[in-house]
Amino acid sequence: MNPDFPLLSLTQPQTAKRGKERPRLLPLSPEKIQQRKEKADNLRQQVRRISRQLQEMSEEERKAVLIKLEHEQKINLSGTGLKPIAESTQHFTLAVPRTEKLDKLEEKIEEFGEGDLKRGQPPNKDFAYLNTIEEASPQDRLCQVFFEQYDELIQKDWIIFEIEMMSLERGKKQQRQELLKIREEISKLFESGTKGNLFEHEEIKGTCRAVIRCTGEVFQELVEDRKWQTKIVYFDARPAFETFHQTLRNFSVEKLGEFIIPPSDAPMVCIVDSGVTIENPFLKPVVREDLILSFLRTESDKDNPNDECGHGSGVASLASYYALNLYQNAENSGKMWIASARILNKDNEIEDERLFSKILTEVVETFEKIGIKIFNLSLQFINRKWHEEAKRTIPRRSWIARTIDRLSRKYDVVFITVTGNISTSNVKYYYGDGLAYPEYFIDDEASIYDPGQASLAITVGSMSPTTQAVGQITTAMAIAEEHQPSPFTRCGPGINREIKPELVEYGGNYLLDQNGAVRENPGMNVIMASHQLTPAITHKSGTSFAAPRVAHKMARILYDMQSLGFYDISASLLKALTVNSATYPPYYGNFDNFKQAMDEKKPKHWLNVVGYGIPDDIRATECDKYTAILIFQEKIQPNTVKFFDIPVPECLVETPPTKVKRLTVTVVYAPEVQRWGLETYLGTTLKWRMFRGNVDQEEVIKYMSVEEEENDEETGENPKELKFEPGITLRSRGTVQHGICEWKQHKPEYSQNCYTLAIAAYEKWNRENPDPVSYAVVVRLEDTTQTADVYVEVQNIMAQLEVQARSNI
Structure with missing residues (x-):
């Protein structure tokens, strides 16, 4: 921060309501229309076969029937008599029949096949994309891990897993009663605990998540018995975590200089992990001893907040120091206070009977009361990859990612999560299959681990800090060059196909031996505090150790903002900065070489590896003579548009026309998120566009006040708007929307008026009176030529706008 050039605030925006226009529907191809009668005949046969089976069943038997529809793209089942049990994937829908026959569905198919064309299109044209309708297999409700291992699992003596139950009743009270009845029925199978137990559970809007331990035989009954098909809609593996346990033996803490505690008013970061060891010399000066808590329940652990496996202590040291200085007589100055929530036991696992989502809720409810804003969750569920194929028949929104998003919004906090790591053995397999770095990043198996896809979290990937290896490395070479993505970092996109990770930090590298072996190396690992008194340090590579470095920088930004007099800082503004x-x-x-290599294989996918780059806590709040940063935070009502005046001064005309001028815009918001599987995940979505000063603002308001088609392509950009990278389609998918516009020649007419930043809010759940949504805006204007007095000119224009705004009140 620079006290001579403080941050500037945007003036209150104008607000306009959005109108609506009919969505532009893509017509069926001539081939699809020509084939519609044959398609309809085929579908009718399938539907009649299911109808005959339903008519032969009792009412109770019909309630247990689950139907699977396979299609080429999502289809609309309104008015068909089928009720989806979850939001459709691109290719599958699971639904239950609401009547004893599928007459309504058959009628709609008949209309599609034989109805008159209107404007060249048949009625109910979605059926052109429907391929099969059949009774679902019980195993369609299994997660990918269970689906692949099912035959082995049903042979096990004991298995522990999570289930998702659903009520099809209409009223809230009736739903809760039915869910209670389902749990009671399941408990009867366990025969007083001899065949199993139902542990912790959590209810949300007609669904219930629960932890179960039972015999393989009972597990098979829950999966295959028809009565459970519409009561238990999903079977999920328990979260599994990655562990580490390595130390450096030739280090002596006595050779170091002074350890300096953080300022008394420095922010706190809560490390949600395996606990921390307060006696470690690096941790003792920075950990709040009264705020290291255990959230475990077993007698041996409930009063023991200490780290017994080493992960949490390392993460905590990086969150406070960013990096440890191990040189002789070196000073180590802690910048942030550390609070700790121990949620993992000595085996680096959550307790069998606990739901991870409920533990997280307990943690946030405990620590947000004392003002903690930042929660670091450097955990990855190594048995839960996040990509389209892994979702199979039911699109999983992840109960845990959903919980993170709900807690983030409810308590206005920031979760820092990780993309997860590709193991050394998997990288070795990639090379063995002819997929070298960075090409293997496009493979589905390199996708992000749950819960890194959480929409409201900041997800962090890893960059390689160095290629300098140590030890016996004659035949080995670093896989990634310096400043390239680490070879182990996993890739997005996130829940809504948005850019994930948003940020990266330095987390290590891998070595590749001449014989094809892949391994870590101390010289390329991250040095951190251990969970012991001696040796006090350890080393490891991983996204787990990139994330706390982002938490460190975010906390420093928070501290700087508070020092500048901004105390009511929302989570959205903190993320935006x-x-x-x-x-x-x-x-x-090296980084450009990586981008070029990725674009040759899959254009723009590099954004899902490195996000928007490496954050800079100094740059976040520091203006100077040639740079102005403008900020704003408030709430936006869905189905409205906000119009901001953005001063881009005419003095830029005098700058060298061959050098770059740059606008960087970040809009972050915190919408409600899907409570279960049938709604669009985000209750409200935002889109922003910017227009130069030579575009009439009334024209901008008219253009932005009309609803756009949901899945528009980049070609939907208005020719008069500024072109930012990434383009509007890609950047608008997430709750963090960031774009950069660079230009060289600034014409006088560009600045004849203020630029206009238009932010439109779209209601997605068809609610009549949705709650307003918290959002924040950060705009950075830079003259990289360091010629124009940007800051003073922007400051003067903003002062004039403030006077005008007050006079209009």
Whole structure:
């Protein structure tokens, strides 16, 4: 921060309601229309076969029937007599019949096949994309891990897993009663605990998540018995975590200089992990001893907040120090206070009977009361990858990611999560299959681990800090070059196909031996505190150790903002400032080589590896003579548009026309999220566009006040708007929307008026009176030529706008 050039605030925006226009529907191809009668005949036969089976069943038997529809794209089942039990995937829908026959569905198919064309299109044209309708297999409700291992699982003596139950009743009270009845029925199968137990559970809007331990035989009954098909809609593996346990033996803490505690008013970061060891010399000065708590329930652990496996202590040290200085007489100065929530036992696992989502809720409810804003969750569920194929028949929104999003919004806090790691053995397999770095990043098996896809969290990937290996490395070479993504970092996209991770930090590298072996190396690992008194340090590579470095920088941004007099800082503004500060490594180097290699294989996928870059806590709040940062935070009502005046001064005309001028815009918001599987995940979505000063603002208001088609392509950009990267379609998918516009020649007419930043809010759940949504805006204007007095000019224009705003009140 620079007290001579403080941050500037945007003036209150104008507000306009959005109108609606009919969505533009893509017509069926001539081939689809020509084939419609044959398609309809085929579908009718399938429907009649199911109808005959339903008519022969009792009412109770019909209630247990689950129907699977396979299609080429999502289809609309309104008015068909089928009720989806979850939001459709692109290719599958699971639904239950609401009547004893599927007459309504058959009628709609008949209309599609034989109805008159209107404007060249048949009625109910969605059926052109429907391929099969059949009774679902019980195993369609299994997660990918269970689906692949089912035959082995049913032979086990004991298995522990999570289930998702659903009520089809209409009223809230009736739903709760039915869910209670389902749990009671399941408990009867366990025969007083001899065949199993139902542990912790959590209810949300007609669904219930529960932890179960039972015999393989009972597990098979729950999966295959028809009565459970519409009561238990999903079987999920328990979260499994990655562990580490390595130490450096030639280090002596006595050779170090002074350890300096953080300022008394420095922010706190809560480490949600395996606990911390307060006696470690690096941790003792920075950990709040009264705020290291255990959230375990077993007698041996409930009063023991200490780290017994080493992960949490390492993460905590990086969150406070960013990096440890091990040189002789070196000073180590803690910048942030550390609070700790121990949620993992000595085996690095959650307790059998606990739901991870409920533990997280308990943690946030405990620590947010004392003002903690940032929660670091450097955990990855190594048995839960996040990609389209892993979702199979039911699109999983992840109960845990959903919980993170709900807690983030309810308590206005920030979760820092990780993409997860590709193991050394998997990287070795990639090379063995002919997929070298970075090409293997496009493979589905390199996708992000749950809960890194959480929409409201900041997800962090890893960059390689160095290629300098140590030890016996004659035949080995670093896989990633310096400033390239680490070879183990996993890739997005997130829940809504948005850019994930948003940010990256330095987390290590891998070595590749001449014989094909892949391994870590101490010289390329991250040094951190251990969970012991001696040796006091350890080393490891992983996204787990990149994330706390982002938490560190975010906490420093929070501290700087408070020092500047901004005390009521929303989570959205804190995220926006952090992301807005991010940059990529220098052009024309190793990073550009990586981008080029990725674009040759899958254009723009590199954004799902490195996000928006590496954050810079100094850059986040520091204006200077040539740079102005403008900020704003408030709430936006869905189905409205906000119009901001953005000053881009005419003095830029005098700058060298061959050098870059840059606008960086970050908009972050916190909408309600899907409570179960039938709604669009985000209750409200935002889109922003910017227009130069030579575009009439009334024209902008008219253009932005009309609802756009949901899945528009980049070609939907208005020719008069500024072109930012990423483009509007890609950046608008997430709750963090960041774009950069660079230009060289600034014409006088560009600044004849203020630029206009238009932010439109779209209601997605058809609610009549939805709650307003918290959002924040950060705009950075830079003259990289360091010629124009940007800050003073922007400051003067903002002062004039403030006077005008007050006079209009």
